[in-house]
Amino acid sequence: MSAAQQVVKRAKYKTTVKDPGHKHTKEGSNKPPWLNLVHSQGSYIFEFESFPDLHVCRELVGIALSKHVETTKVVSDEQLSAAEMTLRIKLLQENSKLQKLHKELVASGKLTESEFWATKKKLLDQDESRKLKQRIGFKNSLIFDTKPTSDGRIFALKPAVHQAFLNFVPSKMSEVDFWNKYFKAEYIHSTKNTIAAAAEAAEDEDLAVFLKDDEILENEARKKVRRVDPTLDMEADQGDDYTHLPVGIRLRKFCFTISNCSRYSANGYPEGIGEITELDHGIFRDGSKETSEAQNTLYRRTLLQDLNRQSEVVLEGKTLDIDTEHPRTVAEVLARRKQESDGVIEEERRNRISKMAQIEDLQAQDDHPFAPLSIKDPRDYFDSQQANAVKTLDDSLAGKETLRCNLSSEQVYGSLRKSISNIKTKGLKDPLLSPEVALKVLSGLTKNISSTKSNLGKSSQESVLDILPSTIKEKLLDARRLKDAISQIDSKLEEIKVSAKSDLRHQVSLVVHPMQQALEAALLHYDADEKKRSAKVPKPNGYV
């Protein structure tokens, strides 16, 4: 081993040509810790004293091998990550055929390393996906293996115990007391004496926590029911058809499918307890028939519930990587994990629903051909519309005189900045404008405002009233009211004429009479107009 670090482990060693596919034996299998190193002539098998030793050496070998391969492939210019490299080595070691092929092609120089692996891309990907999916589960011996191990197995299986541990230890009772209580409760369960269980629970409220049905479990079950995927999986295959299997396998299969795919609990039963009790009715933890009173059902647990829960936890997998630590920390870590995973599941579910909610047949077709809009010259629009406006509005029809500027940009910017700094230093012009200019502006504005010349006749809808402020205009708009006002003024004028003293009457009437005449003429005109209007019966739509 030419690695930078050296590891010394004791190992027995033998040479063999048998069983070349396996690299090392798995922990937990019956075989002793062997490491198998394959080389061109055969392989060496090392037997270690313990599995940790094996793992240390395995890693080292992996690194060394990858270095070795790297140094051999000088031709290839690609840079590979260590993960990629170990993956390739692993594939070669697992697959003797592939290894042979690799030796033939690459070692002989027919193919470069990268070319070889390009054709085997599928294999690499496969391994990648396999790695992603597989998680290490719990050992399938949870229920009966109830030592207070600190790897959180009990916590995972029984959330109520987990919660109780977090609540009670160490504030209310010591750890030892806690586990004592727990196993006492377990013992009472195992006696199947529901009456005794109820009695014990009544005496000790802490103990009752363990004896009652797990509320958290129920809540979770309810939550899961609510989370059921409302979509139908049409890809169910024969493997999902469990009815032809013998009852024992059926049960296992059920446990598996129920805890694996929440869609099967769509009937509303938490975790499919309903289905299983129908299948194997009456199997309780001790195999006895259901006899107890209904009121004690609270303290009764069925084997099926336990089985379901266990299979769920086993499949959920061991989410704890920390080795033996204090149970308190384990409990806390587990609690945190749970919260995190709940959020992820909820999000996944929402994503899935949003994806499935779209029904293909009902979607609008989006295969319309499209092309980006390319306007050749946006100026055309301007010319088309504005040319007219400018032409008619400018008093002189000479058109636009184009401004000419022969100064460079430095010059113009310079002069602009100079005028800014001018104001900065000198301040505003004082006085801002001379009285003569002010008068000119005022008279000009007044003339502009009072003149109706430019407004009248331009468009038929506008009238003199339009130039008045909107409030006054509204008041005047009603012609009837206008007429009333005029006739009022008319009668007032008449009053003025009559009320005047006789010697002044003539002069007053001289002033008033033309005004009165004009008003009367206007009234006459209005009446005639109204008559004419009402005579025209079929009005065109929108005509006022």
Next chain:
Amino acid sequence: MASVPSKHYTDDISLLVVTLDTNPFFWSTFSFHFSEFLSQVLAFLNSILLLGQLNQVVVIATGCNSCSYVYDSSSDRNHASTNGTMPAIYSNLLHNLDEFVAKDQQLTTAHKPGTVPSSLLSGALSMALCYIQRAFRAGPMHPQPRILCLHGSTDGPEQYVAIMNAIFSAQRSSVPVDSCYIGSNNSAFLQQASYITGGIYYRPPQLDGLFQYLSTVFATDLHSREYLRLPKSLGVDFRASCFCHKQTIDMGYVCSVCLSIFCEHHDKCSTCSSVFGQTQSDVASADSRKRKAS
């Protein structure tokens, strides 16, 4: 557009967004000097703020390469570096304006020598509208916003689409665009903008009395305008003319893709190169009426 939440509108408090033409090419050719223009405008802005404690003034400089906010009376970032000779509003604005002009100069791109590039009115209008939209959404009460364009340089036809979009968006959020055009010819853009949004378009004939025009015509808040008689924009002739011959037409063909107007049928749109379908020339008279432009 998301509807602006209903708020309590104040009657006579103004949020005045002023766009200031700082096109150096225009000012260097124009008879009215920029410093004089600026001093009249500054006095006007100050008077707006003095009219009401809650009035707000925002100034946007409109260069020919860029636009920028140069003054906001509500901003705290106005560093009061007064030398005592003038109010903070003047020194802040002038300081920012100077910086803006320097930046604008760095962005200068080559243009046809001898011509005057147009100012970026579309950009300034958009910025003003953005500011107003923000004001709409902030706080429980807000003043009635309006935009005042102080412009002199000629219209840039290439900005037409952008400016029209800005105008329509102003119309939709009922923000009047007042225009005080100081150039020698009328600005079709600003006429259109004021006409559509219900603002005032005015071209002061006496530029040395600019302050008086501004304070008598453009200082009136939206509430007071109901009771005052202000210079009314003359009816603007916005009849369309065709793209092909520039003739005013009452009826014509409109491209359904880009809305170009033609006086006669074409096989292909000259503006956006869309290929037109076959016209039913057999049933022409009845059918072509449907494609008419008003």
